[in-house]
Amino acid sequence: MKVCVVGTGYVGLTTGVSLAFLGHQVTCVDLDQEKVDMLRAGRCPIYEPGMEELLAEAAQHLTFTTSYAEGIPGADVVFVAVQTPSAPDGSPDLRYLRSAAESVAQNLDHDFTVVVNKSTVPIGSGNWVDAILRDSFAQRADRPQNCEFSVASNPEFLREGNAIHDTLFPDRIVIGSDNPRALEVLNHLYRPLINQTFTPPSFQPRPDDTTAVPLVSTDLASAELIKYAANAFLALKISYVNEIGQLAGKVGADITEVARGIGLDQRIGSRFLEPGVGWGGSCFGKDTKALIATASEYKYDMPIVQAARDVNQRQREIAVERLQSELRILKGRKIGLLGVAFKPNTDDLRDSPALDIANLLIARGARVKLHDPIAGDRFRREYPDMAPHLSETLDGVFDDCDAIVLVTKWAQYLELDWGKFVGLMRTPIVLDGRNVLDADRMQRLGYKYIAMAG
Numbered sequence: 518m519k520v521c522v523v524g525t526g527y528v529g530l531t532t533g534v535s536l537a538f539l540g541h542q543v544t545c546v547d548l549d550q551e552k553v554d555m556l557r558a559g560r561c562p563i564y565e566p567g568m569e570e571l572l573a574e575a576a577q578h579l580t581f582t583t584s585y586a587e588g589i590p591g592a593d594v595v596f597v598a599v600q601t602p603s604a605p606d607g608s609p610d611l612r613y614l615r616s617a618a619e620s621v622a623q624n625l626d627h628d629f630t631v632v633v634n635k636s637t638v639p640i641g642s643g644n645w646v647d648a649i650l651r652d653s654f655a656q657r658a659d660r661p662q663n664c665e666f667s668v669a670s671n672p673e674f675l676r677e678g679n680a681i682h683d684t685l686f687p688d689r690i691v692i693g694s695d696n697p698r699a700l701e702v703l704n705h706l707y708r709p710l711i712n713q714t715f716t717p718p719s720f721q722p723r724p725d726d727t728t729a730v731p732l733v734s735t736d737l738a739s740a741e742l743i744k745y746a747a748n749a750f751l752a753l754k755i756s757y758v759n760e761i762g763q764l765a766g767k768v769g770a771d772i773t774e775v776a777r778g779i780g781l782d783q784r785i786g787s788r789f790l791e792p793g794v795g796w797g798g799s800c801f802g803k804d805t806k807a808l809i810a811t812a813s814e815y816k817y818d819m820p821i822v823q824a825a826r827d828v829n830q831r832q833r834e835i836a837v838e839r840l841q842s843e844l845r846i847l848k849g850r851k852i853g854l855l856g857v858a859f860k861p862n863t864d865d866l867r868d869s870p871a872l873d874i875a876n877l878l879i880a881r882g883a884r885v886k887l888h889d890p891i892a893g894d895r896f897r898r899e900y901p902d903m904a905p906h907l908s909e910t911l912d913g914v915f916d917d918c919d920a921i922v923l924v925t926k927w928a929q930y931l932e933l934d935w936g937k938f939v940g941l942m943r944t945p946i947v948l949d950g951r952n953v954l955d956a957d958r959m960q961r962l963g964y965k966y967i968a969m970a971g
């Protein structure tokens with residue numbers, strides 16, 4: 518099928534490249550010329566494992582352009598995957614979506630095109646996008662006669678760092694539409710994924726337990742709410758384990774055992790029960806805020822979702838409190854933070870706990886050094902004022918340091934030869950912000966080990 522993807526960020530790029538890999542003819546449109554140039558050269562503008570390999574494997578079915586006129590005409594399906602960041606009042610800023618919808622409408626010419634919203638958008642946005650499309654289309658002097666279109670919702674559930682895996686082997690595909698023809702088109706588009714009939718790329722083998730992928734075919738509003746409800750649930754699951762983790766520390770329980778003990782109950786499930794400094798990233802914060810903002814439009818409170826946010830913010834503060842109570846005075850102390858990205862296997866810095874913790878420490882007069890195996894360049898570009906705090910080397914972080922905080926669970930830090938660095942530190946204190954280091958081993962190596970949770 519002929520597909521156009523508008524916006525080639527984490528979601529759009531993964532969608533476009535994956536659909537091209539499955540054999541569809543895909544044109545990706547982005548307004549960012551630099552991104553398009555990189556992608557045309559086969560280079561990936563974001564750090565996403567496997568993406569460049571998949572780009573190469575899908576190249577014959579893929580085109581990148583800044584021109585809507587090259588992508589929209591003739592497309593059976595147009596995915597819109599532009600950013601929907603938080604506006605100051607917490608609601609999503611929909612200006613990118615509006616502008617994308619207007620540009621799509623200016624170029625539609627096919628007898629039937631499904632315009633699929635893949636961005637995470639407030640409930641009701643499907644109808645809103647439909648109205649924008651119809652208004653803009655009606656204003657066209659050159660509008661073609663036999664041109665129909667229908668708006669559908671197809672929320673995205675990929676995790677950064679696992680984007681290709683999550684797209685090729687999803688837990689489910691959700692489609693919201695009340696138009697049978699649109700549903701049929703999307704069913705056809707996704708058939709190889711639903712039935713898992715494709716040959717996976719060499720670097721991403723199919724998991725042993727993959728069966729047919731469930732398709733949740735529903736109305737627009739339900740599809741839109743599924744996305745927010747899923748993210749909010751995941752965020753609150755992590756906040757819950759973090760809340761229990763703090764209590765575990767107080768009563769002398771072991772949170773790893775507690776998480777295992779509750780996670781084995783299949784009604785709870787063991788994933789997303791890893792305690793630590795809390796969640797970050799571009800979506801959990803933004804989407805929980807948006808859910809609360811949507812509810813308040815209907816004069817409805819969401820205390821559980823709000824609590825998940827509050828607990829998450831408190832985790833970042835607790836990390837600083839732990840250091841303060843250990844070192845007494847933070848002023849003038851050198852604190853090293855391992856990891857700047859919000860999670861491993863990405864260079865995304867959006868709402869990264871490391872940035873918040875660094876700023877809280879700086880506000881208390883500490884000298885902060887940050888390190889990240891991958892996100893350093895991006896950090897320098899996006900946070901030029903904080904760039905002097907970045908260290909290229911681990912020696913530069915550990916040297917004369919009063920405490921180290923493991924913030925991001927990069928494999929490099931888990932496999933670090935910690936014994937090699939202990940002698941460099943002024944006071945060898947390590948705060949395990951992800952509760953993943955072996956406390957006994959760290960103590961044997963000469964560190965004073967502090968867990969983030971009990």
Ligand SMILES: NC(=O)C1=CN([C@@H]2O[C@H](COP(=O)(O)OP(=O)(O)OC[C@H]3O[C@@H](n4cnc5c(N)ncnc54)[C@H](O)[C@@H]3O)[C@@H](O)[C@H]2O)C=CC1
Nearest residue numbers: 524525526527528547548549599600601613617636637673
């Ligand atoms: N990042 C993630 O892991 C996930 C994100 N989402 C949602 O997907 C949406 C996109 O997120 P990301 O991919 O992270 O965003 P992003 O910021 O990485 O990418 C958005 C892209 O859209 C382009 N763009 C903006 N306006 C445009 C326009 N009018 N025409 C053409 N291109 C335009 C930008 O240049 C950028 O390349 C958001 O709503 C987000 O909440 C959903 C699931 C996962």
Ligand SMILES: O=C(O)[C@H]1O[C@H](OP(=O)(O)OP(=O)(O)OC[C@H]2O[C@@H](n3ccc(=O)[nH]c3=O)[C@H](O)[C@@H]2O)[C@H](O)[C@@H](O)[C@@H]1O
Nearest residue numbers: 673674675676677755789790791795796797798800859860
């Ligand atoms: O809408 C989105 O953008 C995406 O948001 C999350 O994906 P992502 O933010 O990429 O990363 P996650 O793996 O969910 O991790 C989010 C944060 O939670 C933290 N986390 C995760 C799991 C856990 O047990 N504990 C924990 O603290 C991670 O370190 C990270 O900071 C969701 O997992 C995706 O399903 C969703 O599509």
